[in-house]
Amino acid sequence: AALAATLTLSGCGGTAASSGEENPYGLIDPGTIRVASLGDSKPYTFTDESGEFTGFDVELFTDVAHRIGVDDVVFTGQDFSGLLSAVANEQFDVGVAAIGITEDRQQTVDFSDGYLAGYLTLITREDSGIGSEQDVAGHRLGVVQGTLQEAYAVKNFTESDLVRFPDNNTAIAAVNSGAVDAHFLDYEAAQDYMEKFGLVSAADIPSFDAPAGFAIAKDKEEFKAALNEALGDAMEDGTWKELYEKWFPGSPMPEQYLPSAEQTATP
Numbered sequence: 620a621a622l623a624a625t626l627t628l629s630g631c632g633g634t635a636a637s638s639g640e641e642n643p644y645g646l647i648d649p650g651t652i653r654v655a656s657l658g659d660s661k662p663y664t665f666t667d668e669s670g671e672f673t674g675f676d677v678e679l680f681t682d683v684a685h686r687i688g689v690d691d692v693v694f695t696g697q698d699f700s701g702l703l704s705a706v707a708n709e710q711f712d713v714g715v716a717a718i719g720i721t722e723d724r725q726q727t728v729d730f731s732d733g734y735l736a737g738y739l740t741l742i743t744r745e746d747s748g749i750g751s752e753q754d755v756a757g758h759r760l761g762v763v764q765g766t767l768q769e770a771y772a773v774k775n776f777t778e779s780d781l782v783r784f785p786d787n788n789t790a791i792a793a794v795n796s797g798a799v800d801a802h803f804l805d806y807e808a809a810q811d812y813m814e815k816f817g818l819v820s821a822a823d824i825p826s827f828d829a830p831a832g833f834a835i836a837k838d839k840e841e842f843k844a845a846l847n848e849a850l851g852d853a854m855e856d857g858t859w860k861e862l863y864e865k866w867f868p869g870s871p872m873p874e875q876y877l878p879s880a881e882q883t884a885t886p
């Protein structure tokens with residue numbers, strides 16, 4: 620899957636960005652935020668026909684970047700498996716790609732507060748005979764390397780043959796060709812691929828304990844604090860809700876990211 624990747628001018632292993640007055644967030648290039656993302660996880664993060672990155676995560680992050688005073692945001696496509704280490708070694712300032720916050724990942728990177736909690740979804744061909752989690756036993760199951768889906772499958776789908784792919788596009792091509800029987804990806808991306816290729820859903824598994832966050836290199840406290848404050852403002856003023864309704868119309872809306880006035884008082 621040729622991801623529309625912009626040329627990363629920062630190069631590999633550039634000198635660690637120094638943070639000071641002129642560069643309070645320790646950005647690789649002060650005034651620009653370089654984001655590692657994915658090109659094939661529509662509608663979270665994807666490249667549209669003109670190769671532009673867009674989607675819920677992309678527009679939410681861009682809004683947050685503007686709120687902290689950085690208008691130049693450059694997105695580059697990555698394989699998911701290399702994304703967090705590229706952020707950890709400061710080839711990028713942030714990772715934005717529906718990345719679930721987990722303790723394991725927090726060994727490598729820091730995360731902003733969570734901004735999206737949803738489901739992991741198994742999708743398959745109609746004729747595969749896979750109608751539930753239990754049915755994947757004895758079948759070949761695609762996962763994207765490095766995802767929570769891979770970790771879940773390794774732990775719970777011990778009777779299936781796991782096939783690891785670099786990205787969703789190649790995994791879905793394998794489902795369509797019959798090379799694998801199902802793919803395991805994020806709920807909203809699953810809906811998009813189901814619509815495109817007439818695939819069906821076999822299971823939705825909650826992943827509320829690992830909400831998506833923006834991944835940044837460790838020890839960038841000022842940057843993290845600024846991102847969190849801006850993210851909170853985007854939720855409080857309804858920007859988050861507007862983007863959710865735009866990109867996930869009809870999906871159940873997690874309440875915790877709505878303006879406080881709209882949150883039903885939890886007892």
Ligand SMILES: NC(=O)CC[C@H](NC[C@@]1(O)OC[C@@H](O)[C@@H](O)[C@@H]1O)C(=O)O
Pocket residue numbers: 657660699716717718719720735736737738739763765766767768805806826827828829830831832
């Ligand atoms: N872009 C990807 O392929 C990421 C796949 C996977 N996303 C899981 C998740 O962050 O997706 C958005 C929300 O549904 C979260 O609850 C979920 O953990 C992961 O973090 O591993």
